[in-house]
Amino acid sequence: MEAIERFLVAFSDAAWGLPLLILLMGGGFFFMLFSGFLPFRYLGHAINVLRGKYDDPDDPGDISHFEALSSALAATVGMGNISGVAVAIATGGPGVLFWMWVSAVVGMATKFFTCSLAIMYRGRDTNGHVEGGPMYVIIEGLGRKWKPLAIFFAVAGLFGALPIFTANQLTQVIREVLLQPNGASPADAFYWNLGIGLVLVFVTSLVIFGGIQRIGQVAGKMVPSMVVLYMLAVFYIMFANYTNIPAAFALIFEDAFSANAMLGGAVGAIIIAGARRAAFSNEAGIGTASMMHGAAKTDEPIREGLVAMLGPFIDTIIVCTLTGLAIILTGAWQTSDGNGVLMTATAFNSAMPGIGSYVLVLCVFIFAFTSLFSYSYYGTKCFGFLFGAKYKYYYNYFYVFTILLGAVASITAVLALIDGMYAMMAIPTMTSALLLSPKVMRAARDYFTRMKDFKEELKVKR
Structure with a gap:
């Protein structure tokens, strides 16, 4: 097992080198400049689309704009926001948070x-059903000669979409925060992990075998409540430590550029750590969210792009920042022995003695289950693309089985596998997006011209 763990860590570290950083962050900066910051100028319109102002039940697709964003957020606003941020700070120090912000903006x-592009170049699976995602963008947008790149994405997606990190961290927090303080023996950790994993398999199966409609409905109900609950908990921590807030932000900015400690004084390594955790958290450029947004009921690609753009803001700028501030304000990043969710638990317990850990467990439950529900959809789409749509639901059996593996595996091996596969998924996603970006801009100019003309017509009628 140690040999496998070393291999996975080496694979992940090699994948997240300078070339991938240039592709993800450099590509994001290119998109901002190439668009003239166009999507940022239409945030109000994006919110109106999200509110359902432009919904048409007769449009192609499976779920509404709101359900698409909620389902994508159900996957992204998860353990990456609670334990992923803690891992980042433990690895690279408080300055990592600044580079997560930069990654989120781009x-x-x-x-x-x-x-x-996920809407613009939707394809059809072998059952004739309309599907979206990087593999269809590559084939429909770049041509069938690019199919090997689409296959590469789908193969990486089979493993990148696995629930092992979420299962691992949820199991850890249940065992060490709830069970062991109440008499469970650490010597029996493996059996407790296995038992918790079996419960997770049962609950997850109830939702994911119902398909994307059920996932979208559940996510649409759970995501808003989980974000609000978590925000209230961290706001309390911030209020209890309000005098330390200016110093916390000063530390973040200072550490982001001074690169003291942790990573050998290499600013570039801290940037990579921030980009790595931001990609794990908000998935921008990875391609998973494109698969979810590709299922939205719309025939206007730009509308879905605007809605999707809100994801990194909610996920990283808001939720990840809250986690990071809780950890920094309470000093948990210096006092905790944990490297993940337990560091966040230390922060919560420090600010709310006696109940903080339990508040976090409640948040973790909601965050983790929404992620467990949503990620299965990504894997089934990749499986269906590779082997045929009529077989795609077989992936769910593999998916729930790996929940057990994640529950009993080490966090190091689990995180390395997911990180490495995310890196592999980013290559075809960003390559196709960069090559097809001029077509997105043509569509955007056409769309906003039509919206402007539509508003002028309304004024005349009034």
Whole structure:
């Protein structure tokens, strides 16, 4: 097992080198400049689309704009926001948070392009059903000669969409925060992990075998409540430590550029750590969200791109920042022995003695289950693309089985596997988006011209 773990860590570290950083963050900066910051100028319109102002039940697709964003957020606003941020700070120090912000801003532009393309170049699976995602963008947008790149994405997606990290961290927090303080023996950790994993398999199966409509309905109900609950908890921590807030932000900015400690004084390594965790958290440029937004009921690609753009803002700028501030304000990043969710638990317990850990467990439950529900959809789409749509639901059996593997595996091996596969998924996603970006801009100019003309017509009629 140790040999496998070393191999996965080496694979992940090699994948997340300078070339991928240039592709993800450099590509995001290109999208911002190439668009003239266009998507950022239409945030109000994006919110109106999200509210359902332009919904048409007769449009092609499976779920509404709101359900598409909620389902994508159900996957992204998950354990990456609670334990992923803690892992980042433990690895690279508080300055990592600054580079996560930078990644999120450029990620908003990336999401606009990749998710607009997911609607613009939807294809059909072997059952004739309309599907979206990077593999269809590559074939429909670049041509069938690019199919090997689409296959490469789908193969990486089979493993990148696995629930092992979420299962691992949820199992850990249940065992160490709830069970062991109440008498469970650490010597029996494996059996507790296995038992918790079996419960997770049962609950997850109830939802994911119902398909994307059920996932979208559940996510649409759970995501708003989980974000609000988590925000209230962290706002309390911030209020309890309000005098330390200016110093916390000063530390973040100072550490982002001074690169003291942790990563050998290499600013570039801290940037990579921030980009790596931001990509794991908001998935901009990875391609998973494109698959979810590609299922939206719309025939206007730009509308879905605008809605998708809100994802990195909610996920990283808001939720990840809250986690990071809780950890920094309470000093948990210096005092905790945990490298993940337990560091966040230390922060919550420090600010809310006796109940903080339990509040976090409640948040973790909601975050984790919405992620477990949503990620299965990505894997089934990749499986259906590779082996045929009529077989895609077989992937769910593999998916729930790996929940057990994640529950009993080490966090190091789990995180390395997912990180490495995310890196592989980013290559075809960003390559196709960069090559097709001029077509997105042509569609955007056409769309906003039509919207302007539509508003002028309304004024005349009034």
